[in-house]
Amino acid sequence: xxxxxxxxxNDTNALFETASISHALRKMCIPTIISQLIILIYNIxxxxxIGRTNNHYMVAALSLVSTVYLMLSALANLFGxxxxxxxxxxxxxxxxxxxxxxxxxxxxxxxxxAGVFSLFCFxxxxxxxxxxxxxxxTLNYARQYLMFVVVIGGIPTVLANTMSFMVRNIGYSHEAxxxxxxGGLLNVFLDPxxxxxxxxxxxxxxxxxxxxxxxxxIVCIYFFNVYIKSDSDIxxxxxxxxxxxxxxxxxxxxxxxxxxxxxxxFDLTNIVINKLSAMHGDYELAAIGxxxxxxxLPLNIGIGICLGMVPLVAYNYAQGNKKRMLxxxxxxxxxxLIVSIISVVLYYVLAPYIINIFINDATTIDYGTLxxxxxxxxxxxxxxxxxxxxxxQSVDEGPYSLLLAVxxxxxxxxxxxxxxxxxxxxxGVVLTQVTADILNVIASYMIFYYAIRFITTKPQxxxxxxxxx
Numbered sequence: 001x002x003x004x005x006x007x008x009x010n011d012t013n014a015l016f017e018t019a020s021i022s023h024a025l026r027k028m029c030i031p032t033i034i035s036q037l038i039i040l041i042y043n044i045x046x047x048x049x050i051g052r053t054n055n056h057y058m059v060a061a062l063s064l065v066s067t068v069y070l071m072l073s074a075l076a077n078l079f080g081x082x083x084x085x086x087x088x089x090x091x092x093x094x095x096x097x098x099x100x101x102x103x104x105x106x107x108x109x110x111x112x113x114a115g116v117f118s119l120f121c122f123x124x125x126x127x128x129x130x131x132x133x134x135x136x137x138t139l140n141y142a143r144q145y146l147m148f149v150v151v152i153g154g155i156p157t158v159l160a161n162t163m164s165f166m167v168r169n170i171g172y173s174h175e176a177x178x179x180x181x182x183g184g185l186l187n188v189f190l191d192p193x194x195x196x197x198x199x200x201x202x203x204x205x206x207x208x209x210x211x212x213x214x215x216x217x218i219v220c221i222y223f224f225n226v227y228i229k230s231d232s233d234i235x236x237x238x239x240x241x242x243x244x245x246x247x248x249x250x251x252x253x254x255x256x257x258x259x260x261x262x263x264x265x266f267d268l269t270n271i272v273i274n275k276l277s278a279m280h281g282d283y284e285l286a287a288i289g290x291x292x293x294x295x296x297l298p299l300n301i302g303i304g305i306c307l308g309m310v311p312l313v314a315y316n317y318a319q320g321n322k323k324r325m326l327x328x329x330x331x332x333x334x335x336x337l338i339v340s341i342i343s344v345v346l347y348y349v350l351a352p353y354i355i356n357i358f359i360n361d362a363t364t365i366d367y368g369t370l371x372x373x374x375x376x377x378x379x380x381x382x383x384x385x386x387x388x389x390x391x392x393q394s395v396d397e398g399p400y401s402l403l404l405a406v407x408x409x410x411x412x413x414x415x416x417x418x419x420x421x422x423x424x425x426x427x428g429v430v431l432t433q434v435t436a437d438i439l440n441v442i443a444s445y446m447i448f449y450y451a452i453r454f455i456t457t458k459p460q461x462x463x464x465x466x467x468x469x
Contacts, residue, residue: 016091028171029305034177036307037297038185042185044293045187050204061134061145073263074263077259077260078253079113079165082106084165085393086102086248086251086255088311089314089315093318098244098248101242101244105243107162107163117150144206144209145208149216157216168307169311182219193211194210224237259393268414270292280429283363294358298342305336308332313391314394320458332387337384347376355368384444388448389401412437416432
C-alpha cells in the first residue's frame with residue numbers, strides 16, 4: 001500500500017528530469033511489466049478454469065461476452081490514456097492546477113460513461129447477446145457473466161483502470177503495478193472458490209463472473225486509498241465536477257479515442273483469425289487459439305515497457321527536452337527488441353513443449369508447433385508497432401496513433417488475412433502477422449520521420465534550447 005509521504009512531487013520531477021535514462025525506465029517499467037504478466041496469467045487462468053467443466057457451451061459463452069468486456073477496457077483507455085498522458089504533459093510545463101482538473105475530469109467522466117454503458121447492457125442484454133451470436137444453449141451463461149461483470153461491476157472496472165493509468169503517469173508506477181497485480185491474483189484465487197466450492201454445479205460461469213467483479217471492486221478501493229494517501233495534489237478524489245480548458249478537452253480525446261479504438265481493431269483482427277481458422281478444422285482452430293495466447297507473453301512485456309515509457313516521454317516532450325525525450329524512446333525500443341529476439345529463439349526451440357502445456361493431443365501439438373515457429377518471427381515487429389503507437393500518444397499526437405492502428409489492422413492485417421487464406425490456406429493465416437507487421441513497421445517509421453520534424457519545432461522545444469544555451 002502507498003504510505004503517505006514516501007513519494008513527493010519533487011521526487012517525481014527528479015525521476016522525469018534528472019535521473020539516468022536507464023534508471024528512470026526501470027523504475028517505471030518493471031512494476032508495469034509485472035502487472036502485465038499477472039494480467040496475462042489471469043486471462044489464461046479464467047479460460048482454463050471454465051475449460052475444466054468440459055462444457056463447451058460455458059466456454060463459448062465466455063468467449064462471446066469477452067467482446068463486451070473489452071469495451072470496458074476501451075472506456076478506461078479513453079480517459080486513462082487520454083487523461084493520464086495529458087496530466088503528465090501539464091506537469092512538464094508546471095501547470096499542476098490544470099493537471100489536477102484533468103485528473104478529476106477523467107475520474108468523473110469514466111464513472112458517467114461506464115454507468116451509461118452498464119445501463120445500456122442491462123436494458124438491451126438479450127438482443128445484444130443474440131446479435132453477438134448467442135444461441136439458446138449459451139444465452140443463459142452469457143447473461144450470468146454479463147450481469148455481474150459489466151452491469152454490476154462496470155463502473156468499478158472502468159474507474160479502477162482509469163485510476164491505474166493516472167497513478168502510473170503521475171509517477172507512482174509501483175502503486176499502479178501493485179494494484180493491477182493484486183486484482184489479477186485475486187481473480188485467479190477467487191475463481192475456483194466461487195466456481196467449484198460456493199456455487200452449485202452448473203453455475204461455474206456465474207462463479208467466474210462474481211470472482212472478476214469482486215476483484216475489480218477491491219482494486220477500485222485500493223486505488224481510492226492511493227489517491228487519498230498520495231502527497232500529489234493531482235491525485236485527489238473529486239468532490240465536484242470541474243470543467244477543463246477547451247484545449248485540454250481536445251487533447252484528451254485526440255489521444256484517448258485512438259487508444260480506445262485500437263483495442264476494438266485488435267479484437268476485430270483476432271475474430272477474423274478465429275473465423276478463418278475454423279474453416280480449416282477444429283485442430284487448426286485449437287492450435288492457433290493456443291498460439292495466440294502464448295505469444296502474448298513477450299508482447300505483454302513489451303506493452304509494459306511502452307506504458308512505462310509514456311509518462312517519461314510525455315513529460316520531456318512538454319518541457320521541450322528533445323534529447324531526453326528521444327533517449328527514452330530509443331532506450332525503451334532497445335529493451336523491447338532484446339526481449340522480443342530472446343522470445344523468438346526460445347519459442348522456436350521449445351515450441352512443442354510449450355504447446356503441450358496447454359493440451360495433450362498429438363495432432364494439435366503438431367499444428368501448434370508449426371504455427372508458433374512461424375508466428376514467433378513477427379514478435380519484434382509487433383513490439384515496434386506498439387512502441388510507435390505509444391510514442392505518438394505520449395507526445396499529444398493522437399491522430400498519428402490512430403492512423404498507425406488503422407494502417408496495421410484495417411489496411412494490412414485483415415486484408416492480408418483474407419488474401420493469404422485464399423492463396424495459401426491455413427499457412428497463409430499463420431504467415432499474415434509477420435508479413436503485415438514488417439510492412440507496418442516500414443510505414444510507421446516513414447510516418448515517424450515525417451512527423452518528428454514538426455513535433456520538435458513546436459514552441460516548447462525552441463524555449464528549452466534557449467534556456468539550455
